[in-house]
Amino acid sequence: MHAARTLKLMIVDDSNIIRRRIERSQQIERLQVVGSAANGREALELFAQTDPDVVTMDLTMPEMDGIDCVEQLVALKPALLILVISALADKATAVEAISRGANGFLCKPFTERELNEALSELLKDG
Amino acid sequence: MLTESEIRTFIDGTVRYFAVSAGQAVEVGAPYLVTDGAPAAYDYLGVITVSGRRKGAVCFTAPRSMLMVLLMRMHETDTGDANIRDLVGEVANTISGNARRDFGREFQISAPSVVEPEGGKFWPPVEARPFVIPLNWRSHSAKLIVCLE
Amino acid sequence: MSPGNGTAAAERVLMKTSPLWSRERRGPAAFGVALVLFTVAVLWPAFEVAGRLDDTATALRLVSEQRRQADVVAGALASVRDRLESFGYVDEPLAEIRASVRELDGLVRALTANPATADAFASSPVRAIRRSQALRADVEELSTAWGAFRHAVVPIAAFSGVPYADSESAGVRLNDGGRLLALETRKAIAAVRKQGPPLIALLGRVATALEAESTRLSGYLRLLMLTALGGALALGVGLAYVAFARRRATQLLAAAERQTGDILKTVREGLFLLDARGRIGTVHSASMQRLFKRDLVAGLQFEELLQPLVPEKTLHTALRFVEVLWSERTKENLVKSINPLQEVEVSFETENGQESRWLEFDFHRVRHDGKLVNLLVAVQDVTQRVRLAGEIALLRERAQSQVDTLLGVLSVNPRQLRSFLSDSDAGLKMVNARLREPARDDAAFRQKVDAIFRQIHSIKGEAAALGLSSVQGRTHDFEGQLKELREAPALSGGDFLPLTLKLDDLFTHLASIGELVARLAQLQPAAVAATDSRAMPAGAAPAASVSSPPGPGQEDDLTGTLRQLLERIASARGKSARLVATGLGDIPDVYRRAVKDIAVQALRNSLVHGLEEPAARAGSGKPGVGTVKIDFRDEGDSGFRLVVEDDGAGLNLSRIREAAVERGILTADAAARIDSKQLLPLLFRAGFSTEQVADGDSGRGVGMNLVAELVRQLRGRVSLSSGEGRYTRLSIVLPAAAAPAALAG
Structure with missing residues (x-):
């Protein structure tokens, strides 16, 4: 990954407030928000339109839940970086999400700093 | 029957939510029981239905005035009804989701639903005696209701 | 071993990757390479140089030896000439010439031979010549000069025979050969005079050059030898170090392996x-x-x-x-x-x-x-x-107590039990209401604790009286928790959670007892209804007859409850006592609960603190069986009076003083000065107890406080009097027109 390249970020969360909070709080310079979706189904549609490089993904959502969505997105684009942002704080959920292809896990509620740390950790090589 | 650490989990989750999201601590009052069935609710009621090893519901209920202040603390300018409902649902979701840290995966929670308090009360889906944890935030009062069997 | 730094060590232990080990492995290999390099770099050139030095020395020796041969030839020629003139014997100088020619021939041949034919391991002068361009030129010149010289000398050398003719007539004279020899000799002397010096000079030059080369080579060789010596010394030291290090490494490795084994054997992880x-x-x-x-x-x-x-x-x-x-x-x-x-x-x-x-x-x-x-x-x-x-242990304990509950319930009079259940339910709801009262500061939280304490204590008192150990145990734990809160430096809402849980548990427990009672009633409806008795039919509960109070006529529920409490505490404390109760069946409903609570607390105090043990009573001339009298009566306009009196030792004022000092309520001075009128009210304070250890019956310092609080709520009055060694009397007056709001609580 090259430091200079701008990366497209897609936000998936059923809460409008959280979507806006992520958009407002993220301060990684080379990340540019290209859109947000309220559930897994919307996320897949938006993915097809915007081809993002990075996704933040809620897990508990109506329609299609986050874990299924992670799996489908990774199948479409293996290089996609996915940060799961969920209130589900148990280890088994985290393991499940990571083993299905997510690259990071952030627990709600989160501070601005925690969000940015999680995102930079996600974008770090290796 | 619920154990102390189980309820403590919900209390800690609530305290954490306010500390992190609103940047202002919430004061927890002495928890009490509801012995006549249905606890009184405030204007908004976010309900998470719990299934799996535990059955029942976890709710967060708060008056409109408090939720508006909370939204503003979160830099949300839109304090309309839809946004307030979103917030109440998210608080309930976060608190009950966090509880999985201690309850484990068997603690299955639904996506939040925000309901009109029927007759100003929350009618629990199970027979267990509801625990009410009073919350004081700034000059406002809210409640966390834990009703699990 | 903490997980953080311990694991790195553990990893090394398990992987056996000691860095020391691999370094020592490399030592011998390096030593071998050094040895080969040393041989190639030092010994091989030395060998080379030594060979060259040998060649040069041999060449030098040859040249030096033959250097004078030209002079020898010149001398021999002069000798031949002289001898011919004097008819001397010429064989000797001729032989000398021939020998010299042979020697010089040999020399030139040796210096110009084909080096390829030379034995590689023998010294070869020609190799020494061939190595130097200058020497090669000199030797070629030498060869030419020698050719010329030889040419002049060869005819002389070739002469053989006698140069003289000896005749009588002429005497001795040269014969033909002799003349020719003389001629040749003169010619040769002339030639040698001309050819000799260059030859000698050339030989000298070659010798000098060889000598210089020889000096250079031996200097070089010495240098090489010196280097070799140094190298050998270094190698020797190296070898010694490697040997030492390997020995050490082996020791360390053995020690490391031992440690690894020890660690793996003893580590708890x-x-x-x-x-x-x-x-x-x-x-x-x-x-x-x-x-x-x-x-x-x-x-x-x-x-x-x-x-x-x-x-x-x-x-x-x-x-x-x-x-x-x-x-x-x-x-x-x-x-x-x-x-x-x-x-x-x-x-x-x-x-x-x-x-x-x-x-x-x-x-x-x-x-x-x-x-x-x-x-x-x-x-x-x-x-x-x-x-x-x-809370594993707690849950386990709970399961255990299920059985106790059942046994306890079976031994209690169902009516008493029902009354207990409804009173307790009201009490617990009161506790919940207290929990629920808004409180945001420490003082408000502490008021909550005290209020709840009184409620729970009253339930505990009655549970104890009925012998419901499962309820008594729970309320005792509840009180323990309350005591912890009372002693906590600061209180907040979250601290009350254990209470709420215990309250929930008590509600559930009492409900399950209620169910049990209902089910038992269904099983034996006729028996329960018919006798309305204090005891379950013998068939249903053999234990029931034991607790059935003696005496004729019907006893009211409260008296029954108090009698049971008296018997239980007395037997637990090794005391002997009887109850004389009057008027308890006529208590107005509005006071029923309060009077019950007060009577329970007072009776308990009499049994625990008032009545002496039988031996002590006998010692002071009292009957062995102590008496507790409880009397309730309607005194008309002046209200109702409840008196609880025992014939025990009276209040132990000095013990109360001590306790007041121990609890920091009074200073030692104040306690000594204070009189009994001022001292006794202390007994009604929250948390005041003269007992050191709390058990199911006393020690929390709540009982008298509960009495005082109940009386206060009912707007009544309470007084306490005592005669040393004779009695303790608690007297309570309740107003006649009683409908205090506090009761609704």
């Missing part, structure tokens, strides 16, 4: 390695066997190790997690944060049934040259920690 196929390595700590209760661990699949111990879902998550660990794309921090085996319950089949422990698994990726080769797993038994944090 289970340490093992997992390979990419999920197999457990052969080297692991001995504690693995203890932790997993199986003899053979090495070589097992991780799945096989866990499978019998954890539920299917946990196993699934664990294996999933191990897969994630092997995936290089998952980062270390992330992996650590999602470890599902950080605290996992495992259960073992043992002889005594199922045994459950808690284990903590810690995973570390082990890399070699950046490549993931193993997972190091550290396992710890954290059961103690989990148990302390959890």
